[in-house]
Amino acid sequence: MNEIKLFSPATIANLSCGFDVLGVCLDNVGDEMIVRKSDVKGVRITKIVGADLPLETEKNVSGVAALALLDEMEADCGFEIEIYKKIKAGSGIGSSAASSAGAVFGINALLGNPFSAAALVKFAMQGEKLASGSAHADNVAPALLGGFTLVRSYDPLDIIRIESPPELYATVIHPQIELKTSDARSVLKQNISLKSAIAQWGNVGGLVAGLYTKDYDLIGRSLHDEIVEPIRSVLIPGFDRIKKTAKENGALGSGISGSGPSIFALSKGKETAEKVAGAMCKIYDEMKLPYEIHVSKINDNGIKVLALK
Amino acid sequence: MNEIKLFSPATIANLSCGFDVLGVCLDNVGDEMIVRKSDVKGVRITKIVGADLPLETEKNVSGVAALALLDEMEADCGFEIEIYKKIKAGSGIGSSAASSAGAVFGINALLGNPFSAAALVKFAMQGEKLASGSAHADNVAPALLGGFTLVRSYDPLDIIRIESPPELYATVIHPQIELKTSDARSVLKQNISLKSAIAQWGNVGGLVAGLYTKDYDLIGRSLHDEIVEPIRSVLIPGFDRIKKTAKENGALGSGISGSGPSIFALSKGKETAEKVAGAMCKIYDEMKLPYEIHVSKINDNGIKVLALK
Numbered sequence: 001m002n003e004i005k006l007f008s009p010a011t012i013a014n015l016s017c018g019f020d021v022l023g024v025c026l027d028n029v030g031d032e033m034i035v036r037k038s039d040v041k042g043v044r045i046t047k048i049v050g051a052d053l054p055l056e057t058e059k060n061v062s063g064v065a066a067l068a069l070l071d072e073m074e075a076d077c078g079f080e081i082e083i084y085k086k087i088k089a090g091s092g093i094g095s096s097a098a099s100s101a102g103a104v105f106g107i108n109a110l111l112g113n114p115f116s117a118a119a120l121v122k123f124a125m126q127g128e129k130l131a132s133g134s135a136h137a138d139n140v141a142p143a144l145l146g147g148f149t150l151v152r153s154y155d156p157l158d159i160i161r162i163e164s165p166p167e168l169y170a171t172v173i174h175p176q177i178e179l180k181t182s183d184a185r186s187v188l189k190q191n192i193s194l195k196s197a198i199a200q201w202g203n204v205g206g207l208v209a210g211l212y213t214k215d216y217d218l219i220g221r222s223l224h225d226e227i228v229e230p231i232r233s234v235l236i237p238g239f240d241r242i243k244k245t246a247k248e249n250g251a252l253g254s255g256i257s258g259s260g261p262s263i264f265a266l267s268k269g270k271e272t273a274e275k276v277a278g279a280m281c282k283i284y285d286e287m288k289l290p291y292e293i294h295v296s297k298i299n300d301n302g303i304k305v306l307a308l309k
Numbered sequence: 310m311n312e313i314k315l316f317s318p319a320t321i322a323n324l325s326c327g328f329d330v331l332g333v334c335l336d337n338v339g340d341e342m343i344v345r346k347s348d349v350k351g352v353r354i355t356k357i358v359g360a361d362l363p364l365e366t367e368k369n370v371s372g373v374a375a376l377a378l379l380d381e382m383e384a385d386c387g388f389e390i391e392i393y394k395k396i397k398a399g400s401g402i403g404s405s406a407a408s409s410a411g412a413v414f415g416i417n418a419l420l421g422n423p424f425s426a427a428a429l430v431k432f433a434m435q436g437e438k439l440a441s442g443s444a445h446a447d448n449v450a451p452a453l454l455g456g457f458t459l460v461r462s463y464d465p466l467d468i469i470r471i472e473s474p475p476e477l478y479a480t481v482i483h484p485q486i487e488l489k490t491s492d493a494r495s496v497l498k499q500n501i502s503l504k505s506a507i508a509q510w511g512n513v514g515g516l517v518a519g520l521y522t523k524d525y526d527l528i529g530r531s532l533h534d535e536i537v538e539p540i541r542s543v544l545i546p547g548f549d550r551i552k553k554t555a556k557e558n559g560a561l562g563s564g565i566s567g568s569g570p571s572i573f574a575l576s577k578g579k580e581t582a583e584k585v586a587g588a589m590c591k592i593y594d595e596m597k598l599p600y601e602i603h604v605s606k607i608n609d610n611g612i613k614v615l616a617l618k
Contacts, residue, residue: 021511152515158530160518191500201510202330205517206461209469212521221467
């Protein structure tokens with residue numbers, strides 16, 4: 001096997017109550033990548049279509065992630081990476097994570113899978129470090145493992161994968177405004193009240209319980225964030241109206257996707273998720289704000305192999 | 310049916326990472342109570358054996374909890390309550406919760422169970438309010454429901470019951486010192502760092518996941534508290550030594566039971582839990598500190614009916 005073509009999915013991090021620890025994998029939103037063996041050692045990004053991103057290996061998140069893997073596992077060949085970006089950078093649905101995760105998944109496959117998907121997370125995190133300054137795992141973990149992921153701990157890295165209830169769908173609307181992760185981070189307070197924190201960990205426990213018991217209502221009741229959302233949501237136009245309309249149209253709950261500006265909702269069933277999408281679009285249409293809209297089943301498998309040569 | 314004799318169990322609240330939201334029910338540590346119908350309306354505490362507690366209904370936690378129930382469900386008779394206290398007040402294993410929960414369970418049974426066990430929680434919480442000033446549910450919920458309980462939210466009250474993995478045992482050591490809940494509360498900081506809070510909700514998620522998947526190691530890894538334990542543990546003699554010896558003797562994890570001074574450990578299997586108990590006792594023997602020690606299976610059923618007349 002010399003070449004692998006893969007689909008690397010978009011992901012929603014934080015999921016309201018699970019700031020910095022929870023994430024979930026989408027099914028039909030993502031990049032395509034081709035990774036192939038090369039006689040020339042090292043890693044080269046040979047093509048990027050659909051985004052203006054650096055080709056230099058050390059400045060590209062997929063390059064950096066790939067190098068982190070090859071630092072631990074010597075290969076007798078080099079690798080070329082082509083990236084067909086579909087996920088917009090800065091959308092808040094794991095654009096950099098998809099590139100980082102796809103690169104290490106592809107190289108691992110071409111090497112005969114010396115690493116488990118879980119073991120690849122730490123390499124992909126190096127791409128995230130380049131992108132945002134912090135080596136977070138809440139997008140790369142669901143991209144690599146599928147379903148929902150919980151980062152129980154970063155030191156040591158301990159990631160729990162949780163299968164999605166079968167009827168769960170995500171709606172994601174991306175208002176076309178620029179919101180840098182670093183700006184979205186800088187508005188956060190470094191100290192929070194113990195009372196809010198207790199409410200938050202009650203909801204994290206509730207969300208995890210709801211996922212295991214496939215209790216859609218409990219999932220919805222737990223999608224609540226009184227710490228980050230009230231602060232960050234003011235950076236996102238129409239946030240309160242979008243959230244309200246999602247609920248009114250049957251969504252289990254909604255919140256900021258990652259650090260925004262995308263807003264996600266979870267629903268039981270495709271029909272409800274599409275109804276929620278329609279209602280969300282209507283708000284931004286009225287506001288004359290350009291947007292992208294996605295409706296996706298939860299992807300329980302993560303990255304998909306499209307072709308092998 | 311005119312009389313019910315019941316066993317009302319001790320409980321461990323907080324469980325390290327789950328401050329104010331998690332609790333678990335013990336199997337062989339608890340009070341006995343007799344609740345009987347009476348021709349005289351109202352609630353009377355007719356006997357308390359084993360503790361110096363007020364007999365006046367409005368000053369007794371079981372009396373207050375019983376009145377809260379009868380406030381919502383009129384009865385055509387009155388009730389007498391006898392309490393045989395085995396759980397020491399101020400031990401940190403839910404002494405007041407056992408009395409409150411037992412009273413409402415007994416009256417509900419004599420009335421033909423108009424309320425579900427879950428619906429009884431809010432009445433029993435009124436007893437907790439009398440005991441500690443706050444109507445918390447993290448002891449009364451596991452006493453009434455059995456297993457582990459998660460208080461996802463207080464407003465509205467939303468309690469999730471989680472079955473215990475079958476081989477889980479608790480060891481609890483109670484150093485005979487006085488530590489008032491109000492003192493243990495007053496040392497807490499009202500604000501905490503966002504970083505610690507994130508670590509904490511990662512662990513709450515991990516503990517809930519470990520319980521559902523019966524992953525004993527994950528349960529152990531998640532029994533970690535970097536917010537409350539470092540502050541409160543200085544009030545408990547020998548805490549660090551007890552914690553260290555528990556781990557060395559095979560416990561999955563350990564921490565402060567409720568607001569202390571009892572220290573709990575969870576272990577896989579009775580043998581390990583007993584070994585941990587022996588090692589804990591040795592520390593307090595060396596320190597010449599009097600103590601009580603308990604080893605108990607997790608009780609998945611909560612309050613037990615001992616006799617009906």
